[in-house]
Amino acid sequence: xxxxxxxRQLLLGIVGAGGAVAGGLVKSAVAEEHPAHPVAPPDxxxxxxxxxxxxxxRACMTACSEAxxxxxxxxxxxxxxxxxxxxxxxxxxDLNEKTKNIIKLYREPGGTDFAYVKRQCxxxxxxxxxxxxxxxxxxxxxxxxxxxKSSLCIxxxxxxxxxxxxxxxFEWDKWNPKIVKCEFCFDQRLKKHQEPACTAxxxxxxxxxxxxxxxxxxxxxxxxDAPGKYYENRVYGEYEAGGTQVxxxxxxxxxxxxxxxxxxxxxxxxxxxxxxxxxxxxSGPILLGGILYAVIKRNWDRHEAESLEREKQTGLEDQL
Amino acid sequence: MNWWxxxxxxxxxxxxxxxxxxxxxxxxxxxxxxxxxxxxVYSERVVTPxxxxxxxxxxxxxxxxxxxxxxxxxPFSGMxxxxxxxxxxxxxxxxxxxxxxxxxxxxMAAWVFNREKLHMVMRTALVSGFLFYAxxxxxxxxxxxxxxxxxxxxxxxxxxxxxxxxEICFCMPVYCAIFLLFENLPLxxxxxxxxxxxxxxxxxxxxxxxxxxxxPFMITGAYVLPLMHQSSLGGLLLLAGNxxxxxxxxxxxxxxxxxxxxxxGLGFVTFLLLMSALRYSRPLDxxxxxxxxxxxxxxxxxxxxxxxxxxxxxxxxxxxxxxDKMSLLLLSETTLILIPAIALRSKIVRQTPRKLLNMAVLAxxxxxxxxxxxxxxxxxxxxxxxxxxxxxxxxxAVGYIALGIAAxxxxxxxxxxxxxxxxxxxxxxxxxxxxxxxxxxKGETPWPASxxxx
Numbered sequence: 001x002x003x004x005x006x007x008r009q010l011l012l013g014i015v016g017a018g019g020a021v022a023g024g025l026v027k028s029a030v031a032e033e034h035p036a037h038p039v040a041p042p043d044x045x046x047x048x049x050x051x052x053x054x055x056x057x058r059a060c061m062t063a064c065s066e067a068x069x070x071x072x073x074x075x076x077x078x079x080x081x082x083x084x085x086x087x088x089x090x091x092x093x094d095l096n097e098k099t100k101n102i103i104k105l106y107r108e109p110g111g112t113d114f115a116y117v118k119r120q121c122x123x124x125x126x127x128x129x130x131x132x133x134x135x136x137x138x139x140x141x142x143x144x145x146x147x148x149k150s151s152l153c154i155x156x157x158x159x160x161x162x163x164x165x166x167x168x169x170f171e172w173d174k175w176n177p178k179i180v181k182c183e184f185c186f187d188q189r190l191k192k193h194q195e196p197a198c199t200a201x202x203x204x205x206x207x208x209x210x211x212x213x214x215x216x217x218x219x220x221x222x223x224x225d226a227p228g229k230y231y232e233n234r235v236y237g238e239y240e241a242g243g244t245q246v247x248x249x250x251x252x253x254x255x256x257x258x259x260x261x262x263x264x265x266x267x268x269x270x271x272x273x274x275x276x277x278x279x280x281x282x283s284g285p286i287l288l289g290g291i292l293y294a295v296i297k298r299n300w301d302r303h304e305a306e307s308l309e310r311e312k313q314t315g316l317e318d319q320l
Numbered sequence: 321m322n323w324w325x326x327x328x329x330x331x332x333x334x335x336x337x338x339x340x341x342x343x344x345x346x347x348x349x350x351x352x353x354x355x356x357x358x359x360x361v362y363s364e365r366v367v368t369p370x371x372x373x374x375x376x377x378x379x380x381x382x383x384x385x386x387x388x389x390x391x392x393x394x395p396f397s398g399m400x401x402x403x404x405x406x407x408x409x410x411x412x413x414x415x416x417x418x419x420x421x422x423x424x425x426x427x428m429a430a431w432v433f434n435r436e437k438l439h440m441v442m443r444t445a446l447v448s449g450f451l452f453y454a455x456x457x458x459x460x461x462x463x464x465x466x467x468x469x470x471x472x473x474x475x476x477x478x479x480x481x482x483x484x485x486x487e488i489c490f491c492m493p494v495y496c497a498i499f500l501l502f503e504n505l506p507l508x509x510x511x512x513x514x515x516x517x518x519x520x521x522x523x524x525x526x527x528x529x530x531x532x533x534x535x536p537f538m539i540t541g542a543y544v545l546p547l548m549h550q551s552s553l554g555g556l557l558l559l560a561g562n563x564x565x566x567x568x569x570x571x572x573x574x575x576x577x578x579x580x581x582x583x584x585g586l587g588f589v590t591f592l593l594l595m596s597a598l599r600y601s602r603p604l605d606x607x608x609x610x611x612x613x614x615x616x617x618x619x620x621x622x623x624x625x626x627x628x629x630x631x632x633x634x635x636x637x638x639x640x641x642x643x644d645k646m647s648l649l650l651l652s653e654t655t656l657i658l659i660p661a662i663a664l665r666s667k668i669v670r671q672t673p674r675k676l677l678n679m680a681v682l683a684x685x686x687x688x689x690x691x692x693x694x695x696x697x698x699x700x701x702x703x704x705x706x707x708x709x710x711x712x713x714x715x716x717a718v719g720y721i722a723l724g725i726a727a728x729x730x731x732x733x734x735x736x737x738x739x740x741x742x743x744x745x746x747x748x749x750x751x752x753x754x755x756x757x758x759x760x761x762k763g764e765t766p767w768p769a770s771x772x773x774x
Contacts, residue, residue: 033482094703096401128559134486135472135479152472155465158485160404162559166702169401170465172394177465241561260702262562271558272482274571279481285544293540296431300536303439314742317513319358319443320506320535 033276034268038125038242044144045184046123046212047199048219050249051257052229054116054206056103060198064101064120065090067188067197070180073098095119097171100182101198106257115250117257118207120182120198121146121167122237123245126266129159129168138168138179144212144245145184153179164241164262212245219249242266355440355605358507359740361733362748364600374726381719384712385462393465397713402705403696407717410695412459414553416721417492418577418584418691419684420452422592423500424546425585429615431539437608443737444596445589446503451724453496459720460492484555491549499542505531507735550581557694563701567639567650568694572630577691579623583657584687586616590680594673596738603741606671613670616683620661623687624654649693656686 064070072090092099101120108114123146129138130146137153140146148168155177159168171177185196194200199209208215219235227233229251236248240262248259255261278284307318388396399406422445430438461467472478473489480486509531513524554577557564570576590612597604631640640650660679669675696707709717732738736745 128561131480132483132485132556132559133480134483134489135469150466152469152478153466154469154472154489155467156485156489157404157465158483158556158559160401161556161563162561164561164563164702166402170404171392172399172401173392175390175392177392258702260562267559267561268482270561270571271484271555275484275552275555275574276482285548288547289540289544292432292543293536296540297536299431299434303436304532316357316742316745317510319510319736320532 034126034131034266034272036242036265036269037239038266040125040212040243040245041144042211042213043142044125044212044245045190045209046215046245046247047120047196047207047209048215048247048249049118049207050219050222051116051118051206052249052251053204054103054118055204056105056116057203058103059201059203060118060207061092061099061101061103063197063201064182064185065099067185068100070098070100095167095169097169097173097178097180100180104258106252108252108256113252115252115257116206117248117250117259118198119167119258120246121184122165122240123182123184124241124266125243125245126241126268128162128164128241128267128271131268131271132158132162134158141186143184143190145186145190146181147183147186148179148181150178155179162267164260164267212247215247219247222249239264242269353605353607354603354741355608355739356742357740357745358440358443358736358738359744359748360736361600361738362751364733366730366733368729371726371729374722374729377722378719378726381716381722384716384719385458388462388712388716389467393463395712396710396716398708398710399713400705400707402701402703403699403707405695406463406707406713407696407709408459408463408713411692412717412720413456414556414695415688415691416452417456417550417553418581418687419588420449420456421546421550421581421585422446422589423449423503423585424543424550425582425615425619426589426612427503427539428543429586432543435611435615437611440605440608440739441589441593441612443507443735444593444739445585446500447507447731447735447737448588448592448724448728449585450496450500450504451727453492453500455720455724457493457496458723459717462716484552484558487552488549488556491545491552495542495545495549499538499545502538503542507737511735546581547578551575551578553577553691560699563699564694565646565698565700566634566636567631567646568698570630570634572626573694576623576626576630579619579626580687580690582619583616583623584684584691586612586619587660587680587683587687590616591677591684593739594677594680596732600732600738602738604673605739606673608739609673609676610667610670613664613676613679616680617661617664620657620664620683620686623690624657624661627654627690646698649689649697653686653689653693656682656689660686 065072073092073096074089076089076091076093092102094104095102101118104117104119106115106117123144125144127138127140127146130136130140133139133153134156135152135154137149137151138146138159139149155170157170159179160170167181169180171180184190185194185198189196189200195209199207202208210218216235216238223230223233223235231250231253236250236254236259237244237246240259242265248254250257250259311318384396393399397406397408423442426438426442426445429435430442464470470489473493479490509524509527512520516524551574554573554575557569557573558571560569562569590609593609593612594604596602628637631637640647643651660683663669663675663679669679
């Protein structure tokens with residue numbers, strides 16, 4: 001093989017390489033970091049929860065606490081009987097710093113109808129918490145699991161403000177507080193190619209684990225098989241806040257069981273669509289700085305001349 | 321630069337003058353400009369009961385803050401997972417740094433838009449702005465739960481560049497510790513110059529040209545950075561999405577936060593100058609104050625214009641006039657800004673100190689309302705929860721503010737901050753010289769206390 005390259009080939013090579021770099025830059029400038037409607041990658045894992053199957057046995061809660069090494073939550077704030085108030089039982093009332101996963105019961109006011117709902121992190125396709133986290137402590141990792149890294153977190157709690165599902169919790173009573181949220185059992189199980197503790201233990205199959213595409217298809221099949229059974233004949237999480245990796249089927253209104261009504265645009269897109277243009281390679285601030293400097297320098301020079309004149313008049317040093 | 325010249329000419333008032341020593345009014349009569357030079361408050365006691373009161377408040381707040389650093393956040397605050405941000409962030413930082421935007425608003429008017437008169441009040445703006453930012457950053461430091469991880473700020477590869485929070489974490493401390501400090505350096509060095517030994521004087525004389533050379537660079541940075549982070553403070557709230565009432569949640573929020581900083585910055589400098597002049601019996605310079613009032617009015621109109629165009633654009637006008645709780649909040653916030661906007665168009669109002677003071681206070685309150693409401697009152701988390709600051713939280717917030725007030729009270733006595741007349745400046749030196757001689761004959765060391773005690 002000859003290494004001899006003539007001038008023409010070299011030139012072409014340079015042009016080609018330059019073009020590739022320029023093309024890459026343009027592509028990265030054009031390709032949106034936060035599309036309004038993100039598309040799930042093919043390997044995105046998912047959970048599908050169907051509250052018409054759930055019996056409310058709460059096995060998933062125990063399994064979750066066990067897998068994640070969470071302490072029992074014995075501080076029940078509700079007016080229950082003395083034994084509960086004495087702090088004997090693990091009885092969380094909502095997601096909190098000791099509870100990453102919870103089954104809650106909704107009862108129709110005045111009626112007898114009821115429904116369960118399982119709450120945990122929704123693992124959004126474009127999570128607001130990840131967009132807001134200043135040092136990337138919250139990250140969307142492999143298979144789309146949203147995980148938290150203690151060594152990068154400064155405890156600013158922006159994730160709690162940003163999350164539309166009210167999921168991340170902060171340890172208000174710890175000196176070394178952590179952000180507590182479902183991480184899809186990433187370190188505990190997912191990395192070992194095991195499904196999360198909650199789906200693994202569920203005896204009825206109310207919550208199942210799989211690839212997002214498959215579970216979405218399965219959910220839609222259930223709707224087709226029983227039209228009218230599910231609320232609005234749709235899957236919650238398909239489009240909410242740009243789409244989530246946890247999907248819900250419910251026989252009562254989603255809002256009633258605590259799943260907020262959200263638009264289909266990702267919050268990351270809404271929050272960064274303007275700033276991502278202005279701050280692209282810091283071009284906006286640099287341009288602004290250049291213009292301001294030109295004007296200020298001109299005014300500064302004149303001001304200096306004037307202050308020199310004043311110094312001569314008054315005999316006093318000019319004050320900046 | 322032709323268009324720029326045109327723009328700055330357009331923005332210049334008809335009675336715009338380049339000199340600061342003596343001006344002619346429209347009728348041609350020569351007026352005395354009372355503000356000719358920064359002069360320290362030299363004929364007042366340094367330690368006053370008022371100062372001690374604020375020092376005590378600051379001491380309580382800072383002691384609590386220190387204890388809080390070695391304790392969890394829970395017992396010190398009323399914050400919870402639904403209202404994860406309390407008044408330290410929403411008031412001390414997100415709201416009060418608007419008042420601390422004087423260096424940005426007045427500085428840009430003076431250096432960029434050529435409002436020459438305003439150079440005279442820059443020091444007042446700079447010191448107050450620095451104190452608002454510094455105390456805000458202290459508040460932030462004791463608010464975050466894992467402050468020890470903040471060292472990541474010097475490791476750019478860890479930055480999440482798209483986060484408004486990162487922008488604030490970086491820009492605010494850099495602005496305060498480098499740019500604002502640099503802008504405040506001349507008034508500190510000036511004191512060293514007048515009180516120091518001959519060697520100090522020689523050294524400072526050698527430094528001065530270098531400082532002046534980088535000054536235009538530094539003030540450019542001192543405007544770019546706050547333009548970025550004052551808007552990012554509004555940008556923070558974008559991610560909160562529909563947790564914030566649609567009357568406030570808008571893609572324009574960053575721009576509106578910046579405009580509110582302009583309103584509050586101009587308003588607060590006007591307020592502070594008038595209050596200081598009252599407190600320390602300084603003459604007023606209505607030429608300068610009128611200029612501030614004029615700009616404040618323009619800024620208020622710009623703010624309201626953007627605010628209402630945005631509301632109309634998003635179809636929220638009906639909600640704005642629904643006269644429910646949120647609509648009344650919006651309308652009161654608007655009224656607070658609309659009154660000074662209209663009133664300050666009148667020259668009589670601009671030239672009447674009491675009216676000017678009232679209008680400045682209204683504008684500041686309106687701006688503060690706008691900055692505070694979306695973070696707390698119009699913030700509606702998904703779950704039912706409530707937040708009211710706990711007592712230690714309130715004491716700490718008050719302590720940070722008291723620290724700023726006490727520091728300002730001290731600073732005006734040691735440094736030439738508040739504007740005064742040249743004859744005051746000369747009289748002060750005469751007084752100092754006399755005391756110096758008197759003290760020397762008694763074998764005492766008069767500096768620096770002689771400058772500031774009766």
